Amino acid sequence: MTALAQQASADKAHIKLRGITMAYDDFIIQRDLSFDINHEDIFIIMGGSGCGKSTLLKLLIGLKTPATGDIEYDDINFWQSTQEEQTRIKQRFGVLFQSGALWSSMTLAENVALSIEEYTDLTAKQINEVVSYKLALVGLAGYEDFYPSEISGGMQKRAGLARAMALDPEILFFDEPSAGLDPISARRLDELILELRDSLKTTVVVVTHELASIFEIGNNSVFLDVETKTMIATGNPNKLRADCPEAKVREFLNRGVK
Amino acid sequence: MTLSSNEHWSLSINPEDSAALIIVPGGDWRLKNSLPDTDSIRAYLNEHPDQQSLTFNSQLITHWDTGFCTFLISVIELSKTSGIKTDLSGLPEGVRRLLALATAVPEVKDTGRKPQSAGSLEKIGQFVIDLLRGMPEALHFLGEATLAFIQFLKGKAQYRRSDFFLIIQDVGPRALPIVTLISFLVGLILAYMGAVQLQQFGAQIFIADLVGIGMVREMAALMTGIIMAGRSGAAFAAQLGTMQVNEEIDALKTLGISPMEHLVLPRMLALIMMVPLLTLYGSIVGMIAGLIIAVTAFEVTAFEYYNQTLRALDMRHVLVGLSKASVYGVLIAYSGCLRGMQCGRSASAVGEATTSAVVTSIVLIVIAASVLTVIFQSLGI
Numbered sequence: 001m002t003a004l005a006q007q008a009s010a011d012k013a014h015i016k017l018r019g020i021t022m023a024y025d026d027f028i029i030q031r032d033l034s035f036d037i038n039h040e041d042i043f044i045i046m047g048g049s050g051c052g053k054s055t056l057l058k059l060l061i062g063l064k065t066p067a068t069g070d071i072e073y074d075d076i077n078f079w080q081s082t083q084e085e086q087t088r089i090k091q092r093f094g095v096l097f098q099s100g101a102l103w104s105s106m107t108l109a110e111n112v113a114l115s116i117e118e119y120t121d122l123t124a125k126q127i128n129e130v131v132s133y134k135l136a137l138v139g140l141a142g143y144e145d146f147y148p149s150e151i152s153g154g155m156q157k158r159a160g161l162a163r164a165m166a167l168d169p170e171i172l173f174f175d176e177p178s179a180g181l182d183p184i185s186a187r188r189l190d191e192l193i194l195e196l197r198d199s200l201k202t203t204v205v206v207v208t209h210e211l212a213s214i215f216e217i218g219n220n221s222v223f224l225d226v227e228t229k230t231m232i233a234t235g236n237p238n239k240l241r242a243d244c245p246e247a248k249v250r251e252f253l254n255r256g257v258k
Numbered sequence: 259m260t261l262s263s264n265e266h267w268s269l270s271i272n273p274e275d276s277a278a279l280i281i282v283p284g285g286d287w288r289l290k291n292s293l294p295d296t297d298s299i300r301a302y303l304n305e306h307p308d309q310q311s312l313t314f315n316s317q318l319i320t321h322w323d324t325g326f327c328t329f330l331i332s333v334i335e336l337s338k339t340s341g342i343k344t345d346l347s348g349l350p351e352g353v354r355r356l357l358a359l360a361t362a363v364p365e366v367k368d369t370g371r372k373p374q375s376a377g378s379l380e381k382i383g384q385f386v387i388d389l390l391r392g393m394p395e396a397l398h399f400l401g402e403a404t405l406a407f408i409q410f411l412k413g414k415a416q417y418r419r420s421d422f423f424l425i426i427q428d429v430g431p432r433a434l435p436i437v438t439l440i441s442f443l444v445g446l447i448l449a450y451m452g453a454v455q456l457q458q459f460g461a462q463i464f465i466a467d468l469v470g471i472g473m474v475r476e477m478a479a480l481m482t483g484i485i486m487a488g489r490s491g492a493a494f495a496a497q498l499g500t501m502q503v504n505e506e507i508d509a510l511k512t513l514g515i516s517p518m519e520h521l522v523l524p525r526m527l528a529l530i531m532m533v534p535l536l537t538l539y540g541s542i543v544g545m546i547a548g549l550i551i552a553v554t555a556f557e558v559t560a561f562e563y564y565n566q567t568l569r570a571l572d573m574r575h576v577l578v579g580l581s582k583a584s585v586y587g588v589l590i591a592y593s594g595c596l597r598g599m600q601c602g603r604s605a606s607a608v609g610e611a612t613t614s615a616v617v618t619s620i621v622l623i624v625i626a627a628s629v630l631t632v633i634f635q636s637l638g639i
């Protein structure tokens with residue numbers, strides 16, 4: 001019975017987009033976006049810079065309203081839900097912003113601890129343990145008492161990731177996580193993403209340009225096109241590379257070689 | 259043997275023989291279920307100091323998350339300090355890999371951090387030291403600002419004219435409404451306060467002298483100074499402080515552009531020019547307020563008031579007022595820019611810089627007001 005129920009929930013899309021148009025006022029960024037992000041996907045959002053990847057991510061985390069269309073999380077329509085329901089849905093998200101967006105007047109430990117203090121009733125000691133563990137996962141053990149301005153950009157990014165993972169979210173969103181990381185840290189990050197998916201069953205949505213990590217971790221994707229202002233491909237990036245009907249997508253995935 | 263449990267989880271141990279300990283956690287080990295700490299295991303180990311190895315049997319685990327991982331990390335830490343070998347092979351695959359990731363990068367021990375607990379005496383000492391350290395820094399800034407000003411006089415300063423005019427616009431015309439309001443009310447207060455006394459002698463006409471000289475020599479400059487400290491001094495500190503946070507000032511420096519000339523100079527110039535003009539405007543508004551009071555409430559005609567004002571005021575008073583205003587302008591720009599450039603690299607540092615800019619400039623303005631008044635009086639101007 002439970003196995004069956006699990007099966008059913010795994011078959012259903014975790015996030016479902018239907019006919020989404022996103023715009024800043026009258027300036028349309030992308031239109032007609034319809035795709036599914038399944039449970040335990042590592043879903044890649046790709047496309048040239050300025051095509052609206054970050055905007056799409058903002059839409060997916062509920063920071064921005066779509067101009068038209070619906071977004072559903074586990075079949076709950078986000079923009080038709082009550083305020084409380086929206087908050088409850090958002091609590092299941094963990095987000096790593098493009099610039100890290102750490103709170104500059106708090107130490108790394110305080111940055112990670114904030115949501116744990118807010119939403120759980122752990123003791124101070126337990127919170128410290130969780131914080132140290134999360135920082136250790138991103139390779140920042142021992143940096144608890146540093147302020148964001150005292151560590152490098154790449155380290156800020158990793159600390160942002162530790163903060164995003166603080167509450168073991170169901171869905172993790174990353175905006176260009178490996179930009180600014182050294183190759184070894186970038187690789188460790190990929191491993192960590194795979195690990196989170198495999199062991200904690202997290203669904204992961206990643207905006208990235210890194211071909212290596214697209215093929216390494218991605219099992220589903222969407223490609224946004226700047227010129228036609230819509231999605232022109234969706235599916236497993238390894239398959240798209242070989243036989244996507246759109247030349248643009250193949251070119252992107254083969255590093256500009258047609 | 260069960261060490262501890264609640265309705266969600268249980269923690270048991272399975273002492274196979276005397277030397278090998280098997281830890282058997284069971285149930286739902288998620289953070290929300292108020293998980294146990296390692297005290298019970300520590301107590302057991304203290305009672306049985308002859309343990310040599312520690313293994314896990316996790317077949318009874320149904321759910322786990324971060325809480326389970328942190329518990330295990332504590333257990334591993336504990337066994338390390340007691341010199342016991344740990345074998346993780348009995349743990350779920352995912353847990354083992356996460357633990358491996360968490361320990362892949364060793365903890366950085368030597369981070370150059372000093373412990374930050376300080377007694378109250380030490381804090382007082384640190385405060386005094388910081389205060390003394392601030393002095394040379396402030397003087398240094400003053401020197402650099404002066405050098406930038408000399409560059410400007412020579413016509414060699416690098417700054418963008420368009421920035422300069424934007425700042426002028428911001429500190430000048432945009433401040434008119436608030437200056438109008440405050441000057442009008444101050445003129446009104448001066449007129450009323452004086453008039454009640456003067457009326458006893460039938461000398462209401464001298465309201466014109468009181469308001470005219472009071473506004474022109476002192477009040478207009480002082481009030482404008484305080485308004486501009488709160489308005490523009492704070493804005494300067496916040497702008498420069500945010501640029502400091504975003505490393506924009508470093509970016510200027512690497513291009514060989516002096517932030518003093520590029521950022522501080524135009525702000526100083528703008529305030530030095532605009533505060534006297536606003537003061538002049540404020541004096542006129544104040545005198546109009548006096549006129550209105552005198553005419554409506556104290557039976558002075560507008561023409562009489564006008565003539566009396568002309569008689570009372572001469573160029574001397576105007577120059578005294580304007581020179582005070584210029585000094586206040588310099589002080590506001592100086593404090594605002596100084597605090598902005600000294601700003602630390604966080605959002606709260608920007609807040610502190612802004613507060614400190616306003617406090618510094620108001621203190622400096624009040625000190626300067628007293629000193630200048632004494633000087634001008636003793637010179638008989």
Ligand SMILES: Nc1ncnc2c1ncn2[C@@H]1O[C@H](COP(=O)(O)OP(=O)(O)O)[C@@H](O)[C@H]1O
Pocket residue numbers: 024029048049050051052053054055056
């Ligand atoms: N706050 C905003 N207001 C108006 N336009 C914006 C805003 N943010 C981004 N844009 C525009 O939206 C487009 C997509 O931006 P973005 O989503 O950041 O692209 P990217 O794919 O590089 O992340 C760009 O053309 C950008 O100019």
Ligand SMILES: [Mg+2]
Pocket residue numbers: 053054098175
């Ligand atoms: Mg972007």
